[in-house]
Amino acid sequence: MIIPKTREEIELMREAALLVSKTLGMIASEIKPGITTLQLDKLSEAYIRDNGGIPGFLGLYDCPATLLTSINDQIVHGLPTNRPLEDGDVVSCDLGAIVHGFYGDHCYTFEVGDVAPATKKLLQVTKESLYAGIREFKIGNRVEDVGHAIQKYAEDHGYGVVRELVGHGLGRKMHEAPEMPNYGKKGRGKLFVEGMTVAIEPMINMGTKNIKQLKDGWTIATRDGKPSAHFEHDVALVDGKPELLSTFEYIYQVLGIKSDEEKEFRQKPLVL
């Protein structure tokens, strides 16, 4: 059952989302060749706790980490390890935090040093597909309208859309109804309702959509070994329109990126 939130609850959820956004901004300043994902995990846990939050993933479904780090052909749920990041890697950093009893949960795929142009393109298109999906999260539309937009955008670029892992409702639980697949047909699925809150999160592969699970029991990787990217935002349905709760602006400040990609999804300006 979809659990719509009040305006007050949505503002509390924004705080949870923004703590995740700030933590990813901190990660952006630390990511470079040589650092290990285990170090990034420890930094994330300390940052969340120091800023009044509780790590959202740690202990959930027995997850052993605060930060899930999926490198290159890894798609999602990569467990942090002692492997130092290398020049040319891409690493998706997926993070959750609980503030005021609500979850924030989003993800950004970072470039480490000098990344191959084809991989940069994959990251760019995956992020654009996320916004194509968010644009369809509005009153009058249904769950698969979002998935359809993401799938079409990614497949038009020749990429594979992961089927087994999906976005989700978000609130006092990390995973609420509805499931938000990154594929689908127009006009199908549950109708969106005012006040609902979701995590939209395309996982897009450069090659085949097919996946495999690694021996650690957590990490999911591409079957063909080609790279994958993952971008995720937390979004509320406010006044019939998508309202972003999370932001990549903290990351962009660190990386020196100027972007107005989030502007159309904000009903009031973001104060960083």
Ligand code: MG
């Ligand atoms: Mg999620």
